[in-house]
Amino acid sequence: MAFLDWLQALGKDANPAAEGFQAQPLYILACVVLPVTIGLVVGFGLRLAERLFGVELGRGGH
Amino acid sequence: MFSAGEFILGLSNFPYLVLFGLIIGALGGFFGVGGGFLMVPLLNVVFGIPYNVAVGSDLGQMCGMSTAATVRHMRFGNIDFKLGFLMIAGTATGVEAGASLLEVLKHSGNVTIAGRTIDLMTLVMSLVYAALLIFLGQAMVKESLRTMRRAAGKVEAAAEAAAFPAALRLRTLKLWPMVSLPASGIEAMSLWIILGIGFATGFLSGMLGVGGGFIRMPALVYIMGCPTVVAVGTDLFEIMFSSGYGVLTHAFKGNVHLIVVLALLIGTTVGAQVGASYTRKAGGPRVRFGFGCLAFVGVIMVVIKLYVKFMHQ
Numbered sequence: 001m002a003f004l005d006w007l008q009a010l011g012k013d014a015n016p017a018a019e020g021f022q023a024q025p026l027y028i029l030a031c032v033v034l035p036v037t038i039g040l041v042v043g044f045g046l047r048l049a050e051r052l053f054g055v056e057l058g059r060g061g062h
Numbered sequence: 063m064f065s066a067g068e069f070i071l072g073l074s075n076f077p078y079l080v081l082f083g084l085i086i087g088a089l090g091g092f093f094g095v096g097g098g099f100l101m102v103p104l105l106n107v108v109f110g111i112p113y114n115v116a117v118g119s120d121l122g123q124m125c126g127m128s129t130a131a132t133v134r135h136m137r138f139g140n141i142d143f144k145l146g147f148l149m150i151a152g153t154a155t156g157v158e159a160g161a162s163l164l165e166v167l168k169h170s171g172n173v174t175i176a177g178r179t180i181d182l183m184t185l186v187m188s189l190v191y192a193a194l195l196i197f198l199g200q201a202m203v204k205e206s207l208r209t210m211r212r213a214a215g216k217v218e219a220a221a222e223a224a225a226f227p228a229a230l231r232l233r234t235l236k237l238w239p240m241v242s243l244p245a246s247g248i249e250a251m252s253l254w255i256i257l258g259i260g261f262a263t264g265f266l267s268g269m270l271g272v273g274g275g276f277i278r279m280p281a282l283v284y285i286m287g288c289p290t291v292v293a294v295g296t297d298l299f300e301i302m303f304s305s306g307y308g309v310l311t312h313a314f315k316g317n318v319h320l321i322v323v324l325a326l327l328i329g330t331t332v333g334a335q336v337g338a339s340y341t342r343k344a345g346g347p348r349v350r351f352g353f354g355c356l357a358f359v360g361v362i363m364v365v366i367k368l369y370v371k372f373m374h375q
Binding site for chain 2: 001039046
């Protein structure tokens with residue numbers, strides 16, 4: 001839950017309605033790094049699972 | 063009007079968002095599509111998430127999913143990296159144009175129609191999504207019916223290929239500079255066609271939060287003449303970059319909700335695997351026919367939401 005709270009707090013910094021809004025560097029970094037990291041972990045994890053168990057899982061994305 | 067900062071979505075919604083991602087991911091995996099064109103309007107209809115936040119967050123989810131899918135496709139050598147990198151220039155320009163148009167809509171305020179006020183972004187995006195879902199729904203229904211008829215021996219494959227004369231004309235266009243794409247078996251292709259396809263799909267990604275595979279895939283196969291397996295791998299590679307660039311530019315505009323991104327990613331990752339495993343059991347054009355019909359259900363939901371919002375203003 002601490003991680004979710006941290007993400008929630010990061011999002012609160014992003015308020016484009018505020019005067020002179022400028023997105024915070026950490027928020028921008030998290031927006032890109034979070035999905036890419038999860039994607040890499042899932043992609044390589046599934047490849048490893050396929051190799052270990054000798055099965056072919058759905059490739060996803062299409 | 064909401065923006066990412068004003069829009070409050072409590073952590074109590076997290077499990078529901080995961081469940082929602084699981085359902086859309088399973089549907090996408092089952093029907094063999096990304097599902098982005100259902101994700102954004104339903105995030106708006108079901109959770110009340112403003113379109114700009116739904117688009118930005120969906121691009122984040124798509125970035126993760128396409129990264130995972132690209133990593134897996136790389137193993138099969140199905141990606142034409144030269145084509146992918148050339149297309150990125152057009153895609154990035156398109157994403158920026160689409161995101162900028164959404165930004166203009168976000169700040170354009172309200173319009174009054176028949177004495178009732180509604181914000182322009184909701185009105186335009188609802189209508190665009192309804193049109194997109196109708197277009198995709200009828201295309202999928204037609205394609206699945208054609209495939210079923212072909213399987214029954216009623217339509218010749220040659221007659222089908224002749225239905226795309228404009229695509230064949232574009233393929234032979236000699237507009238300098240010309241590039242060769244050996245990995246796709248293409249000797250010479252105008253760079254402008256590659257950039258044009260990239261721009262069109264990038265624009266849809268930036269504005270609507272969709273992967274654009276429904277345009278890029280037929281364009282790669284019919285206009286450029288790519289083998290289908292290379293088109294699938296290159297399309298995923300392209301989606302990874304377009305959604306990655308899209309989430310970056312939307313993050314600068316404050317349109318990405320990190321909790322939504324995380325919840326959707328968890329749900330769609332699991333859901334896509336579940337859906338894909340069931341496709342192998344069901345499979346075929348009947349599945350695509352079902353998804354085409356599902357798109358029309360999406361149209362009805364978007365129109366009802368718009369009507370209710372309009373009547374309560």
